[in-house]
Amino acid sequence: MRFRSLRVTLLFWYALILVGSMAVLGTTLHRQMRSVLYHEADAQIADWTDALRDVVTRDSSTLEADARAALPDGVRFAVFDASGRVRVASIGFEPGTLPTESTVVTRDHHRWRAEPLGSDAGWLVVGRSVREENHGIRQFLITLLATGAVVIVVALGGGYLLLSRVLAPAAEIGRTARRISAHNLSERIPLERVPTELRDVAAALNESFRRLDEAFEAQTAFTADASHELRTPLAILSTHLELAATIEQDAGQHRERLRVCRDAVQRMSGMVAGLLTLARADSGQVPFESKELELHALVEAEIDAMQPLADRVGVELECRVSPVAMRGDAGRLREVVSNLLDNAIRYLEDGGRVMVTLDREGAEAVLRVADTGGGVPEEHRERVFERFFRVDPARSRGGTGLGLAIVRWIVEAHGGTVAVEGEAGVGAEFVVQLPLNRAVR
Amino acid sequence: MRVLIVEDEPQLLRAVREGLCAAGYAVDEAADGEAGLHQALHVDYDAIVLDLMLPGIPGTTILERLRAAKTTPVLVLTARDAVADKVACLDAGADDYLTKPFAIAELQARVRAMIRRGAGRPDPVVSVGELRIDTAARQVHRGGERVDLTPMEFALLELLALRRGAVVSRTAIYEHLWNDDAETMSNVVDVYIANLRQKLGRELITTRRGEGYIIP
Numbered sequence: 001m002r003f004r005s006l007r008v009t010l011l012f013w014y015a016l017i018l019v020g021s022m023a024v025l026g027t028t029l030h031r032q033m034r035s036v037l038y039h040e041a042d043a044q045i046a047d048w049t050d051a052l053r054d055v056v057t058r059d060s061s062t063l064e065a066d067a068r069a070a071l072p073d074g075v076r077f078a079v080f081d082a083s084g085r086v087r088v089a090s091i092g093f094e095p096g097t098l099p100t101e102s103t104v105v106t107r108d109h110h111r112w113r114a115e116p117l118g119s120d121a122g123w124l125v126v127g128r129s130v131r132e133e134n135h136g137i138r139q140f141l142i143t144l145l146a147t148g149a150v151v152i153v154v155a156l157g158g159g160y161l162l163l164s165r166v167l168a169p170a171a172e173i174g175r176t177a178r179r180i181s182a183h184n185l186s187e188r189i190p191l192e193r194v195p196t197e198l199r200d201v202a203a204a205l206n207e208s209f210r211r212l213d214e215a216f217e218a219q220t221a222f223t224a225d226a227s228h229e230l231r232t233p234l235a236i237l238s239t240h241l242e243l244a245a246t247i248e249q250d251a252g253q254h255r256e257r258l259r260v261c262r263d264a265v266q267r268m269s270g271m272v273a274g275l276l277t278l279a280r281a282d283s284g285q286v287p288f289e290s291k292e293l294e295l296h297a298l299v300e301a302e303i304d305a306m307q308p309l310a311d312r313v314g315v316e317l318e319c320r321v322s323p324v325a326m327r328g329d330a331g332r333l334r335e336v337v338s339n340l341l342d343n344a345i346r347y348l349e350d351g352g353r354v355m356v357t358l359d360r361e362g363a364e365a366v367l368r369v370a371d372t373g374g375g376v377p378e379e380h381r382e383r384v385f386e387r388f389f390r391v392d393p394a395r396s397r398g399g400t401g402l403g404l405a406i407v408r409w410i411v412e413a414h415g416g417t418v419a420v421e422g423e424a425g426v427g428a429e430f431v432v433q434l435p436l437n438r439a440v441r
Numbered sequence: 442m443r444v445l446i447v448e449d450e451p452q453l454l455r456a457v458r459e460g461l462c463a464a465g466y467a468v469d470e471a472a473d474g475e476a477g478l479h480q481a482l483h484v485d486y487d488a489i490v491l492d493l494m495l496p497g498i499p500g501t502t503i504l505e506r507l508r509a510a511k512t513t514p515v516l517v518l519t520a521r522d523a524v525a526d527k528v529a530c531l532d533a534g535a536d537d538y539l540t541k542p543f544a545i546a547e548l549q550a551r552v553r554a555m556i557r558r559g560a561g562r563p564d565p566v567v568s569v570g571e572l573r574i575d576t577a578a579r580q581v582h583r584g585g586e587r588v589d590l591t592p593m594e595f596a597l598l599e600l601l602a603l604r605r606g607a608v609v610s611r612t613a614i615y616e617h618l619w620n621d622d623a624e625t626m627s628n629v630v631d632v633y634i635a636n637l638r639q640k641l642g643r644e645l646i647t648t649r650r651g652e653g654y655i656i657p
Contacts, residue, residue, distance in 0.1 A: 231520040235541035239456035242545045247463055260452045
């Protein structure tokens with residue numbers, strides 16, 4: 001049987017077991033009692049049979065009177081001759097068929113004993129009423145049933161209370177869990193107050209709360225970071241627009257201000273585009289091409305494209321590439337190269353140098369983008385690939401803060417890895433390893 | 442009034458500078474925490490506008506170090522709008538804060554208010570005799586009639602009026618009305634004082650020989 005409620009299930013089985021035990025107990029006791037009482041009756045009947053046999057064997061003419069005298073009142077008996085005719089019978093004796101064997105039977109609230117009278121000399125049948133015994137047995141059964149019912153009701157009631165007590169800690173855990181999920185995910189169910197049997201459940205709940213809490217905090221931090229990153233270009237845009245509307249200036253100054261506004265808008269669009277890319281990446285809905293491509297040509301093209309920016313900020317770009325052919329998404333890989341270059345150039349002071357190398361090492365293409373900047377401290381090497389993570393929060397340098405996160409996503413989708421090496425203070429070296437013979441995700 | 446801006450984002454620095462110049466302040470700027478703290482400690486500014494996220498020294502550290510030495514009013518610019526961040530920056534010694542993005546007009550108003558509070562005169566209108574000097578609207582009325590002043594004349598009048606009753610030295614006037622880049626002639630203060638007396642009455646500003654000027 002299956003019930004929704006644990007309490008009902010337990011009580012149901014509890015009741016079933018109780019009723020079963022009571023039934024077994026009742027049946028056993030009933031049989032035992034009847035057997036004891038009938039045994040006594042049977043012993044009496046046996047005595048009377050012996051007495052009757054004595055009377056019959058004396059063969060007197062006053063057999064009926066002698067028999068009545070030998071047996072107490074109320075004893076029923078009959079003596080059959082060999083032909084089956086009744087020689088003598090007591091009052092109330094119902095002439096039945098002639099017994100054919102020695103038996104003791106119960107019929108019509110009487111115990112009957114039949115015995116042969118010597119060989120082929122007839123039969124003796126003696127019986128007595130067991131109404132009193134049967135009545136006693138019935139009384140006993142009724143008492144047993146009544147007591148049993150009371151015991152079962154009391155036991156079920158007790159069981160119910162007991163279950164409530166046992167289930168109370170579970171209900172308490174439920175209440176605590178509900179309160180935590182509604183109000184404060186950093187709270188935990190106090191394990192020391194939970195019974196041993198329920199600790200696993202409470203611990204599992206606590207673990208879920210921890211994960212939820214972390215996910216929630218990461219989400220909050222990400223939202224805060226995203227809004228923070230958007231606020232600076234937004235502030236530039238809004239203040240310059242306000243000034244353009246309030247300050248007298250000539251056309252040249254106006255154009256210059258509009259250029260500043262355009263840069264701020266471009267920075268914000270870059271950020272929004274990056275966020276969108278990563279949001280799509282998270283949903284796993286971005287299809288990647290898997291086509292033959294020449295990685296060296298792609299890297300060289302991106303370096304050429306970055307040259308104007310490098311010239312503008314006075315950074316020297318160098319490259320040494322070996323021919324590498326692989327399968328992959330050319331557009332996305334181009335994004336990897338340009339983001340790494342952009343990142344390197346952006347964080348270099350004037351007169352810095354960016355060195356790009358591409359080699360084939362075994363079954364991998366290895367792209368290195370090294371710069372002569374400040375490098376990445378050991379403790380931040382994993383985190384630089386996180387969204388909006390900045391080694392120095394104040395140095396945004398106009399980047400979106402998403403480039404390296406996008407790089408990692410694309411590289412990993414190609415089955416590769418990206419890491420940052422190089423000594424802090426000497427320069428950073430971003431190393432991308434891409435397997436050559438692997439279908440894109 | 443002289444204001445220092447510490448902001449590392451060049452285009453935002455430029456916008457704030459232009460906004461504060463338009464409000465008639467002499468403006469100095471610093472692009473990082475080191476320079477900002479150095480200037481804030483060595484020049485007697487009327488107000489400081491400080492970005493909280495700076496390369497070098499963080500804004501909160503600048504605030505704490507500045508507060509150990511000076512009471513100059515500080516308005517913090519921050520991109521973080523969580524309550525905890527606002528509380529932290531106010532508790533570090535900021536007088537006010539603005540969350541990016543902000544409006545130049547609000548920045549100007551908050552700086553004006555800070556300067557008034559710093560001078561101990563929270564009322565934006567300072568009355569001297571029959572003169573009403575409205576520091577918010579940057580207008581002067583004499584007996585109900587508006588008097589036209591140039592921005593520099595107004596700035597000088599505002600400085601003297603906010604420090605009414607105290608002698609303001611010529612050096613202090615130079616320090617509060619012009620930034621370090623300004624090329625000023627040695628007698629320019631005398632010229633502005635003369636103009637103010639001519640427009641507002643001779644008895645308004647008293648000269649204390651060898652000390653400076655005072656609106657008694």
